[in-house]
Amino acid sequence: xxxxxxxxxxxxxxIREARGFVALYEREGDMILTFCARRxxxxxxxxxxxxxxxxxAFRGRRGFRGSTEVEARAWLLTIARRQIARYLRxxxxxxxxxxxxxxxxxRLAPDEVEEIERRADLAPxxxxxxxxLAKLNAEQREALRLRVVEERPYEEVARSLGVTEATAxxxxxxxxxxxxxxxxxxxxxxxxxx
Amino acid sequence: MSDxxxxxxxxxxxxxxxxxxxxxxxxxxxxxxxxxxxxRPTLVxxxxxxxxxxxxxxxxxxxxxxxxxxxxxxxxxxxxDRGLGTVVPGSAHLTALRVPDPAGGLxxxxxxxxxxxxxxxxxxxxxxxxxxxxxxxxxxxxxxxKFHELPPGVLQQTDCAPLDGAGHAFVAVSxxxxxxxxxxxxxxxRPLPAxxxxxxxxxxxxxxxxxxxxxxxLLGPAGRAVSYKDVGGREVRxxxxxxxxxxxxxxxxxxxxxxxxxxxxxxxxxxxLVAVHYRDGSTCKIRxxxxxxxxxxxPLKGYVVPPAKRYxxxxxxxxxxxxxxxxxxxxxxxxxxKRPLLRRVTVSFRAPVPTPDSRSFYIVSMAVPRGHGxxxxxxxxxxxxxxxxxxxxxxxxxxxxxxxPTCRGTxxxxxxxxxxxxxxxxxxxxxxxxKGDRTVGRYSTKIP
Numbered sequence: 001x002x003x004x005x006x007x008x009x010x011x012x013x014x015i016r017e018a019r020g021f022v023a024l025y026e027r028e029g030d031m032i033l034t035f036c037a038r039r040x041x042x043x044x045x046x047x048x049x050x051x052x053x054x055x056x057a058f059r060g061r062r063g064f065r066g067s068t069e070v071e072a073r074a075w076l077l078t079i080a081r082r083q084i085a086r087y088l089r090x091x092x093x094x095x096x097x098x099x100x101x102x103x104x105x106x107r108l109a110p111d112e113v114e115e116i117e118r119r120a121d122l123a124p125x126x127x128x129x130x131x132x133l134a135k136l137n138a139e140q141r142e143a144l145r146l147r148v149v150e151e152r153p154y155e156e157v158a159r160s161l162g163v164t165e166a167t168a169x170x171x172x173x174x175x176x177x178x179x180x181x182x183x184x185x186x187x188x189x190x191x192x193x194x
Numbered sequence: 195m196s197d198x199x200x201x202x203x204x205x206x207x208x209x210x211x212x213x214x215x216x217x218x219x220x221x222x223x224x225x226x227x228x229x230x231x232x233x234r235p236t237l238v239x240x241x242x243x244x245x246x247x248x249x250x251x252x253x254x255x256x257x258x259x260x261x262x263x264x265x266x267x268x269x270x271x272x273x274x275d276r277g278l279g280t281v282v283p284g285s286a287h288l289t290a291l292r293v294p295d296p297a298g299g300l301x302x303x304x305x306x307x308x309x310x311x312x313x314x315x316x317x318x319x320x321x322x323x324x325x326x327x328x329x330x331x332x333x334x335x336x337x338x339x340k341f342h343e344l345p346p347g348v349l350q351q352t353d354c355a356p357l358d359g360a361g362h363a364f365v366a367v368s369x370x371x372x373x374x375x376x377x378x379x380x381x382x383x384r385p386l387p388a389x390x391x392x393x394x395x396x397x398x399x400x401x402x403x404x405x406x407x408x409x410x411x412l413l414g415p416a417g418r419a420v421s422y423k424d425v426g427g428r429e430v431r432x433x434x435x436x437x438x439x440x441x442x443x444x445x446x447x448x449x450x451x452x453x454x455x456x457x458x459x460x461x462x463x464x465x466x467l468v469a470v471h472y473r474d475g476s477t478c479k480i481r482x483x484x485x486x487x488x489x490x491x492x493p494l495k496g497y498v499v500p501p502a503k504r505y506x507x508x509x510x511x512x513x514x515x516x517x518x519x520x521x522x523x524x525x526x527x528x529x530x531x532k533r534p535l536l537r538r539v540t541v542s543f544r545a546p547v548p549t550p551d552s553r554s555f556y557i558v559s560m561a562v563p564r565g566h567g568x569x570x571x572x573x574x575x576x577x578x579x580x581x582x583x584x585x586x587x588x589x590x591x592x593x594x595x596x597x598x599p600t601c602r603g604t605x606x607x608x609x610x611x612x613x614x615x616x617x618x619x620x621x622x623x624x625x626x627x628x629k630g631d632r633t634v635g636r637y638s639t640k641i642p
Binding site: 018019021022025026029030032033047050051054055058101103104105106107108109115116119131141142145151155158159160161162163164165167169170171173 | 198199200201202204205206208209210212213214215229267276277278349350351352353354378379432455457458459552555569577578579580582583595621622623624
């Protein structure tokens, strides 16, 4: 019932107006923070990504064509996914977007970190991740270690393992797939890069 | 909002300040002319590129497919005494297999090579004038549309297996989404899921029409043919080529068999194909063709166990030492992005017996404490890395491993000698655990 109501509930104020945008944050800030936390497994980084998401959303607010709350939420999630992917790809936050927006991201107190971890259910996620890692064979874990901990490019992972780049990619991606499944089964697309 | 976190409220205040300030400024980032100064070079380059493409197309129409620079190994210098080794000069053989592409154009072909580390390998690609190569499309060679020769020595585009006792390789590659370019890393069939603490740059997703399901390999001397189902669901039999039993099957993905992006190198076919036929008249039916990688594999008919000296436990026993650095350092790099600061774990031992080729090697295992059950703090628990190189008896073997600075406790591990006995390993340097292995020694050291 709640979902149906959301689908038809029109945005009270257009988000291109300051009050409308603030209302959007009030409505969706919690959800975006949890969404980010479950993907980066870190509360501080999740808050940074939440700030980035809203800063990017504000920049692009005039491009939003929706008129309902559910459309606004989907739009925000798309931006959040993009920011998370960027962070995971580059290993660093997008400081520029925050600087441009003039946003100072507050620092979290230890009890807030714990609360975010509790709300995002991170402990079971980490446990699931650990369990999936334990299921991988040791060679796959070694490939993952080289790629993820040492951040080596595939060419170097391959050289270290004595295999072709294709095989190294396959081992890493099998491991990543398993980890991805542990983190969020619905996100597993079945894909694997060579 | 009563249970709102103070941090979120504080961020909310920042958002509100941004929104109100932005409202005053009016249109943010709108009505920027696409012809503003910063974009002009892009436009000029795009127009120049268009002119070049048109010119190239005109040239291709009159002279056929243009040829570009050959494929090269990326970043890694292969050495004759480690890993896959290097290709033995004169060992390359382009088989007679020619398979049409569903979209037309150059046929696909298969080449075999041998390496200095006693491996037999296969290379797949498009064939032009008796040369194996790849096409500049699907992200390869900046989509230049040209034919790029794949020299036999390019090992990154090669799938290998250790030779058996009779000098044959048994290798079965299952590729659920190779781009039509024939170059594996230009694009990918499916994106990988984004994950925490993983920094990687995935290639773009391939155009669906350019994905191919490709099954190729070497059945050995006992292989006669393979059967597969074409896109119409009809069973097709395809004969092998040459004494190594080379086969190559290629189809377009269908709704029943989509491009999964899965890639496997195994000793014998176990997915994708419908059956393997042998010279003795027998047939191996592959029942679970859809379960890629999970199906029961066909027997290795004609496989000869390679000769390997059997060592006693005492002959391979040697002291193993390990040291964990007190300071942090960056792992050595061949280039690319700066590595993170990590702690080095050095494991060393004197090789009690030689490992002259890929069919025997030492394995160093390492168990790293996970730290408070918080996986991202240390990662991965036990790992296992091969010493994938020629080692002389008595030579000092020293392997560096890198762990996160947040790891605490004791690092433990074992060094074992692996020899290929019985069936070959599932993948090169990926031994079946414990089978035929001898323990060299164990180590244990505390993280400072």
